[in-house]
Amino acid sequence: MLSLLNSFRIVALLEGVSYILLLFIATPIKRFAHDDTYVKIFGMPHGLLFLAYIVLAIMVGKELKWKTRTLFTVLIASIIPFGTFYIEKKYLKNKAL
Known part of the structure; x- marks a missing residue:
C-alpha cells in the first residue's frame, strides 16, 4: 500500500508532467x-x-509538520513550470512518513 508521502510524490510528478505538456505542447x-x-x-x-x-x-x-513558509512554497510550486520537480528534490527526496 502506498504511503501518503509516496502518493504525493507520484501525484507531484504526474502534475508536473501534465503541466509541461499543457504549456509547451498543447x-x-x-x-x-x-x-x-x-x-x-x-x-x-x-x-x-x-x-x-x-x-x-x-x-x-x-504529517511532516512543515512551517507555513514551506507549505506555501510547495503550493506555489504547482503553478510554476518544473516547480513540482524542484519540490521533490528539495523537500521530499529523503523524507519518510
Missing part, C-alpha cells in the same frame, strides 16, 4: 495550428492532478 498547437484538441485532452487530467496535489500537499505538510 497550448502552442492551439495557438499556431488553431486546434484545441490537445488542450481538451491534457486540460482535465491536469486540473484533477492539480487539485490532488494541493490536497495532498496540505496533508503531507501536516
Whole structure:
C-alpha cells in the first residue's frame, strides 16, 4: 500500500508532467495550428492532478509538520513550470512518513 508521502510524490510528478505538456505542447498547437484538441485532452487530467496535489500537499505538510513558509512554497510550486520537480528534490527526496 502506498504511503501518503509516496502518493504525493507520484501525484507531484504526474502534475508536473501534465503541466509541461499543457504549456509547451498543447497550448502552442492551439495557438499556431488553431486546434484545441490537445488542450481538451491534457486540460482535465491536469486540473484533477492539480487539485490532488494541493490536497495532498496540505496533508503531507501536516504529517511532516512543515512551517507555513514551506507549505506555501510547495503550493506555489504547482503553478510554476518544473516547480513540482524542484519540490521533490528539495523537500521530499529523503523524507519518510
